[in-house]
Amino acid sequence: MSKSTHEIEVEIRNPEGLHMRPAMQFVDLANSFDSDISVSHQDVSVDAKSIMQMTMLAATCGTRLKITATGADAGQAIQALQDLVENKFSDDPEAAVSEKEG
Amino acid sequence: MEIRKGIAVSPGIAIAKPMLIDSRDYRIPRRSILQSNRAREIQRLRKAFATAISELEEIGSAQDVKQSKIQDIFAVHMRFLRDRSFRKRITDFISNELVTAEYAVSTILREIASHFAGIDDSYISERAADIYDIEKRLLIRLLGKRQEEVDHLREEVVILASDLTPTQTAGFNRSFVKGFATEKGGRTSHTAIVARSLGIPAVVALGDLSSEVPPDCVVIVDGNRGVVVIDPDEDTLKQYDQYALQMTQFVSKLDELRELPADTRDGTHIQLMGNIEFPDEAQFVTEKGGEGIGLYRTEFLYLYGGQEPTEEDHYEAYAEAVRAVSGKPVVIRTMDIGADKLPHAGWHANESNPVLGLRSIRYCLQALPLFKTQLRAILRASVLGDVRVMFPLITNLQELRQAKMILRDVMEDLDEYAVPYNAEMPIGIMIETPSSALTASLLANESSFFSIGTNDLIQYTLAVDRANEHVSTLFSGAEPAILRLLRSVIQDAHKAGIGLSVCGELASDPEFIMLLLGMGIRILSLAPPMIPEIKKVIRSVTIEECNQLSRKVATMDSHRQIKNYLRDATMRILPETF
Numbered sequence: 001m002s003k004s005t006h007e008i009e010v011e012i013r014n015p016e017g018l019h020m021r022p023a024m025q026f027v028d029l030a031n032s033f034d035s036d037i038s039v040s041h042q043d044v045s046v047d048a049k050s051i052m053q054m055t056m057l058a059a060t061c062g063t064r065l066k067i068t069a070t071g072a073d074a075g076q077a078i079q080a081l082q083d084l085v086e087n088k089f090s091d092d093p094e095a096a097v098s099e100k101e102g
Numbered sequence: 103m104e105i106r107k108g109i110a111v112s113p114g115i116a117i118a119k120p121m122l123i124d125s126r127d128y129r130i131p132r133r134s135i136l137q138s139n140r141a142r143e144i145q146r147l148r149k150a151f152a153t154a155i156s157e158l159e160e161i162g163s164a165q166d167v168k169q170s171k172i173q174d175i176f177a178v179h180m181r182f183l184r185d186r187s188f189r190k191r192i193t194d195f196i197s198n199e200l201v202t203a204e205y206a207v208s209t210i211l212r213e214i215a216s217h218f219a220g221i222d223d224s225y226i227s228e229r230a231a232d233i234y235d236i237e238k239r240l241l242i243r244l245l246g247k248r249q250e251e252v253d254h255l256r257e258e259v260v261i262l263a264s265d266l267t268p269t270q271t272a273g274f275n276r277s278f279v280k281g282f283a284t285e286k287g288g289r290t291s292h293t294a295i296v297a298r299s300l301g302i303p304a305v306v307a308l309g310d311l312s313s314e315v316p317p318d319c320v321v322i323v324d325g326n327r328g329v330v331v332i333d334p335d336e337d338t339l340k341q342y343d344q345y346a347l348q349m350t351q352f353v354s355k356l357d358e359l360r361e362l363p364a365d366t367r368d369g370t371h372i373q374l375m376g377n378i379e380f381p382d383e384a385q386f387v388t389e390k391g392g393e394g395i396g397l398y399r400t401e402f403l404y405l406y407g408g409q410e411p412t413e414e415d416h417y418e419a420y421a422e423a424v425r426a427v428s429g430k431p432v433v434i435r436t437m438d439i440g441a442d443k444l445p446h447a448g449w450h451a452n453e454s455n456p457v458l459g460l461r462s463i464r465y466c467l468q469a470l471p472l473f474k475t476q477l478r479a480i481l482r483a484s485v486l487g488d489v490r491v492m493f494p495l496i497t498n499l500q501e502l503r504q505a506k507m508i509l510r511d512v513m514e515d516l517d518e519y520a521v522p523y524n525a526e527m528p529i530g531i532m533i534e535t536p537s538s539a540l541t542a543s544l545l546a547n548e549s550s551f552f553s554i555g556t557n558d559l560i561q562y563t564l565a566v567d568r569a570n571e572h573v574s575t576l577f578s579g580a581e582p583a584i585l586r587l588l589r590s591v592i593q594d595a596h597k598a599g600i601g602l603s604v605c606g607e608l609a610s611d612p613e614f615i616m617l618l619l620g621m622g623i624r625i626l627s628l629a630p631p632m633i634p635e636i637k638k639v640i641r642s643v644t645i646e647e648c649n650q651l652s653r654k655v656a657t658m659d660s661h662r663q664i665k666n667y668l669r670d671a672t673m674r675i676l677p678e679t680f
Contacts, residue, residue, distance in 0.1 A: 019225045020174050024181055050187040052214065055229055058221050
């Protein structure tokens with residue numbers, strides 16, 4: 001597979017922002033891909049695989065983040081991270097979906 | 103050369119290379135490393151990370167943690183420890199600045215923490231506490247290495263530290279540690295107590311010692327004058343060598359007294375016993391001419407090793423001490439620390455005034471399994487010699503009765519299993535609170551003996567914390583209030599015909615010996631190294647002189663006047679002590 005770069009903009013919509021659990025989920029998910037993934041907010045860009053850097057990003061509810069992935073699995077990575085953010089980091093996908101529908 | 107003044111807490115002179123122990127509050131001094139040691143420091147860091155991760159895995163998998171919110175916190179810590187860019191910041195700092203791993207950890211993590219703390223989002227600013235926690239965990243690993251180095255000393259050193267925890271002090275290889283010098287602490291801090299009981303010179307409360315100590319220098323610890331000399335010049339060193347020699351001669355002259363009885367000139371025998379903390383000190387008591395152990399502090403069993411001691415841990419320690427004094431009495435004091443000091447008690451309450459809090463016998467009466475374990479071991483050891491048990495911090499009759507009831511319960515348990523013990527084992531109490539001193543006549547009816555703990559008695563009576571520099575000058579055993587309490591306790595004990603000793607620090611203060619004898623004390627228990635000197639005082643006086651002195655002191659109304667009078671009297675009989 002060839003290297004590619006994918007990019008997407010998401011908005012953090014869970015009320016607590018990228019707090020403890022969401023931040024861990026986000027970092028864990030990013031780490032499951034081989035691609036280099038960065039997250040930027042305004043002019044700050046950090047490594048999505050680093051909990052330290054993600055915490056420093058201080059992404060609260062309403063923050064718009066640009067996620068950029070470069071690598072063989074960049075497409076999947078972006079898709080997965082987007083799903084995570086849009087499902088408001090819910091542990092329970094069913095509940096997230098029904099919330100979305102409702 | 104740098105001369106520092108502190109508080110002398112254990113006499114003697116030590117001249118040796120310094121060994122710096124990083125402090126528990128982890129103020130890590132900047133230490134440079136050689137270019138060639140870079141890889142080694144990074145390797146140490148890697149190891150510290152690996153150990154920290156496996157520790158967290160273990161803690162996190164414990165059932166009670168799994169079900170609680172704490173699990174999230176551990177999970178966050180784990181992700182930080184696995185975060186490559188986080189680790190890289192630390193390794194880069196080591197490489198670029200050429201500093202030790204612990205300094206890099208401390209610096210970088212504090213940077214990150216203060217960055218987090220400054221962010222205007224309570225969730226993120228709270229993460230600063232996690233970073234400090236991670237810092238601590240890593241530093242324990244890194245400094246643990248240092249602790250090991252201390253355990254494996256091959257040359258004589260003096261220990262320089264911010265303050266020493268009981269565990270640290272207990273862990274030293276004592277044949278190589280020649281002196282202690284600490285930034286903090288007071289006369290009753292652990293460093294002081296341990297140093298005194300081991301006969302190692304110590305000076306505490308020296309203030310900041312972290313300023314550069316040259317690598318190959320020598321440090322003098324002068325435990326007589328409370329002075330520490332870092333990197334002394336040749337003249338000073340020579341002077342101190344001479345001084346140390348004189349001291350040794352004085353001490354060896356005192357050692358000649360060993361075989362002689364502690365009798366006053368008019369033939370009254372005074373029983374001198376030793377205070378110990380470790381079982382192997384019992385030998386030392388005998389060597390110094392002590393007649394048994396008047397106070398065996400058992401706290402170290404709880405503070406060393408990080409786990410609650412088993413009955414066997416207790417028993418082995420007691421058996422060793424009892425055997426070492428071959429038939430002479432051993433007074434074992436039950437656990438005498440606060441719940442807050444017990445690493446395994448799971449005690450998290452925040453006591454605003456721990457000295458008046460859940461500690462000592464109060465804690466034991468609540469933590470029955472812990473108390474019973476110790477009592478079982480004491481009872482089992484009671485058949486090995488003349489073992490006596492003593493309860494600390496008794497404030498009223500109720501507590502004594504409760505403690506005795508629990509002891510009887512344990513006896514019944516032992517009966518059931520036909521485990522032998524001495525059913526007649528004497529049961530005594532510490533008189534160390536004003537309330538017990540004032541009700542001594544009641545307590546005497548149900549105790550076999552009293553031992554007066556002067557340190558706490560003074561602290562509680564005068565409401566003074568001696569470790570607090572702002573009020574420490576108010577701490578004095580010569581206060582009329584203290585002397586009145588002592589007199590009344592002594593009278594009550596004599597009336598009831600029970601045993602009575604003084605085991606606090608007054609018993610090892612040469613200036614107080616005549617007064618104590620004059621007031622009627624015949625048994626003293628003190629730090630073993632002080633036994634010869636106190637014996638010399640005793641052998642130089644008559645009971646009649648002591649009685650006169652005591653009567654005279656009773657007419658005086660200020661501690662200053664009393665103190666001066668006692669000093670003059672002692673100086674007349676034993677000029678070389680001063």
